[in-house]
Structure formats: structure tokens, C-alpha cells
Amino acid sequence: MxxxxxxxxxxxxxxxYDSDAAARQFTDDEKIIREVRLIIFNSIEWEMLDGGLITEEKALQRMLDRFETDEAREVGRKSFETWNKVCMxxxxxxxxxxxxxxxxxxxxxxxxxxxxxxxxxxxxxxxxxxxxxxxxxxxxxxxxxxxxxxxxxxxxxxxxxxxxxxxxxxxxxxxxxxxxxxxxxxxxxxxxxxxxxxxxxxx
Structure with missing residues (x-):
């Protein structure tokens, strides 16, 4: 070769890699799991984090502002904080x-x-x-x-x-x-x- x-x-x-594994630690509600996937892992902020263009603190705050409910927001926060321990x-x-x-x-x-x-x-x-x-x-x-x-x-x-x-x-x-x-x-x-x-x- x-x-x-x-x-x-x-x-x-x-x-x-399975991004949904992060949210599944905290809920079995498929709607919330999908919401976390879209708002956290498929977000522009996620791409900016990969590019070193934003801090984790600022990225997380922007993401959390987009959740519809407090329950989903809390799952989103916990998912972001722990994703590297479970998604890979x-x-x-x-x-x-x-x-x-x-x-x-x-x-x-x-x-x-x-x-x-x-x-x-x-x-x-x-x-x-x-x-x-x-x-x-x-x-x-x-x-x-x-x-x-x-x-x-x-x-x-x-x-x-x-x-x-x-x-x-x-x-x-x-x-x-x-x-x-x-x-x-x-x-x-x-x-x-x-x-x-x-x-x-x-x-």
C-alpha cells in the first residue's frame, strides 16, 4: 500500500458516536431527545465549538434559550455537560x-x-x-x-x-x-x- x-x-x-445517548441518560421522552439533538448537537453553536470560536458557557446559554420547556431545558443542560462521557x-x-x-x-x-x-x-x-x-x-x-x-x-x-x-x-x-x-x-x-x-x- x-x-x-x-x-x-x-x-x-x-x-x-451517538449524540442521543446524552439525553437518554435523563429521559425516555422521544420529543425531548429529538429537541436536545436539534438544539444542542445540530446547532451552529456546536459547530462554533468545534471551530474554537465560542466558549462552552456562551454556547450553552444560547442553546438553552431555545428550549420550549423547563424540563427539556434541564435535560439539554445535563446532556451538554456530560455528552463526552456517554456519546462516544x-x-x-x-x-x-x-x-x-x-x-x-x-x-x-x-x-x-x-x-x-x-x-x-x-x-x-x-x-x-x-x-x-x-x-x-x-x-x-x-x-x-x-x-x-x-x-x-x-x-x-x-x-x-x-x-x-x-x-x-x-x-x-x-x-x-x-x-x-x-x-x-x-x-x-x-x-x-x-x-x-x-x-x-x-x-
Missing amino acids: KYKNIVFDMGNVLVK QPNNEMGEVVRALKDKGHNVYILSNASARLPKMYKEVIPNADLFDGVFYSAPEKLLKPQREIYVRFFEKFNLDPSTCLFIDDLEDNITASKAAGMYGYCYADGDINKLKKFLELN
């Missing part, structure tokens, strides 16, 4: 892919949109986290995929030639952008680990 450096996204690649579960099969790549002499990196909370605790949820040669999260850089600039900054930070890199992400827009920046991409939207292993020549 011609790519020396394999670059992984985090959500729905290295970890299994290690994808252990992908952890074994990472180990196999390292055993074959590849370098492995993380390039992911993530808020300032993630760099402090990613090793708790990413399998074989200590094997990575570099970790790059969006919030500290104040950049976001699929901006071209985030890929350029990633290459600069780790002194990488993009033509030697393969990017694995679950979103086609991010893969398209990585290719435009000179890094070939593999879209893992189907979650087919065996297909990915075959592509990586790990079978």
Missing part, C-alpha cells in the same frame, strides 16, 4: 486496524473536528490511542473540516507531504476537500471494516 501516513477522523471512524464508544475493530498499520511500518495520525473538551480526554475513548504519531483537533487551531486551511495546517504541523497521506473520514465533503488539498481520501460512510482492510492491504 503506497501511502506511508494514514490519517483518521474520529467520530464514526475511530469511535462510535471505542471502535475496537478500528483500533486493531491502527495497530496492524503500525506493525507494517505506517505512521498514523488523527485529524478531526472536535471542541476544546476532546484534547483533554480523547485517550479515554480512542482505542490504541498511544500508537498515534500525531493528533490534530480543530478547536485549538480555530479551523474546521472541510476548510482547505485545516488540511494545509495539518501537513505543516507534522511536516507531511500530502501525496504520502491517506485520509479516512465518514463524510464525503471532507474527503473531497482532502483530495483538493493533495491528500487522497477513503470515505468510510458505509462502516464496512472488511472493505477498508482490503483497501489498506491488511487482509
Whole structure:
């Protein structure tokens, strides 16, 4: 396999991600769970947090102002405060892919949109986290995929030639952008680990 450096996204690649798990800790009311998903996790503030453009305190206050009831607002607050403890579960099969790549002499990196909370605790949820040669999260850089600039900054930070890199992400827009920046991409939207292993020549 011609790519020396394999670059992984985090959500729905290295970890299994379910935003509804946050609200389900506190309610079984599907209406409230949906409201939390839309107001918290699908919000512009969530994107701004990933881009390092807003504080958690300010983001949370804006989000809470949009809830219809006090009950939903309280579930929303608790969900926001605890989401990183319950929404992400290690994808252990992908952890074994990472180990196999390292055993074959590849370098492995993380390039992911993530808020300032993630760099402090990613090793708790990413399998074989200590094997990575570099970790790059969006919030500290104040950049976001699929901006071209985030890929350029990633290459600069780790002194990488993009033509030697393969990017694995679950979103086609991010893969398209990585290719435009000179890094070939593999879209893992189907979650087919065996297909990915075959592509990586790990079978």
C-alpha cells in the first residue's frame, strides 16, 4: 500500500458516536431527545465549538434559550455537560486496524473536528490511542473540516507531504476537500471494516 501516513477522523471512524445517548441518560421522552439533538448537537453553536470560536458557557446559554420547556431545558443542560462521557464508544475493530498499520511500518495520525473538551480526554475513548504519531483537533487551531486551511495546517504541523497521506473520514465533503488539498481520501460512510482492510492491504 503506497501511502506511508494514514490519517483518521474520529467520530464514526475511530469511535462510535451517538449524540442521543446524552439525553437518554435523563429521559425516555422521544420529543425531548429529538429537541436536545436539534438544539444542542445540530446547532451552529456546536459547530462554533468545534471551530474554537465560542466558549462552552456562551454556547450553552444560547442553546438553552431555545428550549420550549423547563424540563427539556434541564435535560439539554445535563446532556451538554456530560455528552463526552456517554456519546462516544471505542471502535475496537478500528483500533486493531491502527495497530496492524503500525506493525507494517505506517505512521498514523488523527485529524478531526472536535471542541476544546476532546484534547483533554480523547485517550479515554480512542482505542490504541498511544500508537498515534500525531493528533490534530480543530478547536485549538480555530479551523474546521472541510476548510482547505485545516488540511494545509495539518501537513505543516507534522511536516507531511500530502501525496504520502491517506485520509479516512465518514463524510464525503471532507474527503473531497482532502483530495483538493493533495491528500487522497477513503470515505468510510458505509462502516464496512472488511472493505477498508482490503483497501489498506491488511487482509
